[in-house]
Amino acid sequence: MENLQKIDLFNFDLETGKQKSYLPLFYQVFGQPLGSAPIVVVNHSLTGNSNVTAKNGWWNGIVGEKKVIDTDYFTVIAFNIPGNGFDGDLDNLIDNYKDYTIRDIARIFWEGLLHLKVKHVFAVIGGSLGGAITWEMAALHPDKIDNLIPIATDWKATDWVIANVLIQDQILNHSDDPIVDARLHATLLYRTPEYVNQRFRRSKLDELSTLQIENWLLDHGVKLKNRYRLAAYKLMNHLLKTNDITRNRPDFLTVANEIEANIHLITVDTDYLFIAEETRKTYRELSAKKLNVFYHQIQSIHGHDAYLIEFNQLSDILRPIFNYYGEQSSVSA
Incomplete structure (x- = not known):
């Protein structure tokens, strides 16, 4: 839990209509100081947390010094989904779990970014549950992300x-x-x-x-x-079953067409949870309406977890996106 920091949120209205009087939002920052470099938000998966790199980092193969998401050039922010227990405080666990949705989590993350005075981000990236949150973050603020990178996930929960x-x-x-x-x-x-x-x-x-x-x-x-x-x-x-960026909104193409970010859809060919064909359908629909939509596929025997294993393939996919190296991009403070 090195460098774990906290933001206090008060009177947060959940999508279900209930209000949470207090929510602690824990996060970690890696790489360059806030306000000095392009910002990358990394959303963790179901059993993950904010410790994406350095000691015990679960994505050290992707994030870190000289890695494809290079902490020598980027500021990396990773929030903990409230209630994931990474802070170690039993008082912060959530028992009424069915009161929450992925949209709530995406809104909480945006509240965290607002608190940190971040108005725009270079990229939001995440795998599985974290990838679903990336979709919702883009739907909530379609003009605040340069690159949207959902991995091994979908914009909706299939049957x-x-x-x-x-x-x-x-x-x-x-x-x-x-x-x-x-x-x-x-x-x-x-x-x-x-x-x-x-x-x-x-x-x-x-x-x-x-x-x-x-x-x-x-x-x-x-x-x-x-x-x-x-x-x-x-x-x-x-949270996985609450994933749907069209809930109480127009149809998918209408919602997605508002997203200004470059959308990089990354699948795993053998994924048995978020199957690749669903993402291919999304790509076919979106690419007929938008030019800045791209489809990438990891080939692996490992299935859904390949994005946590096939670091060379994933790095090759991500490298053209994160090949920033001093070029002009969005820096917010």
Whole structure:
């Protein structure tokens, strides 16, 4: 939690009509000082947090000195979704998780940027849940982002996503060991049958017939249980089903056409959660209306989690976008 900072938000009106009298918004800043360089906002995924780079950074392969999002040239801001537990304060966990939507989180992040006197950003980027938040941030303020980069995600929750959110929610609310059991199911969604079969090949750990695949899955579950809170898991999972930039707005093309940013859609060819074909449909629709829409695809056996693994491919995709190196761009203070 090095350099973790806090913004106090008061009397925040949720999309559901309820009001939150107090919300602490925790964040970290990496790279150049605020106001001195182009700003990149990185939105974390379901079990992620603001620690995107440096010690224990979950995206060190992408963000950092001499990396594609180069902290020698950019100011990187990463907010924690309120209630994710990264601050370690149990009082900041959220029990009434169904009161919140992705739109609320996007509005909270914009409130944070306003507090930091950031009026415009060079890029907003995020994967999975974080990518969904990027879409909503752009829909809320379509003129304040130069580059919108949603990765392994979508602008809406499909029926497939909603169905899997329901399964996760049922496990989280009814299992005797909810975090571990929910993680077993989620981990298989984040990978592929090809990866699992190729890696484990029905091999055993010992003479007692403990299978390596079972040990691997249970290990993922236990590790998450040791670092993650049940309330946080329930909230993050629920947010996925609330993803829809057209809710109480016009149709998708009307909303997206207002977004001034260059839109870089990045998919994983083997993603079994946010399937690539949905993003290809989005690209076909958008590119017929807008010139600054681009489609990129990571090829990987790893599935949804490839954006956390295939750093070389992702860097090659991102490099032309972030090849700033002193060129004129938006700096806000």
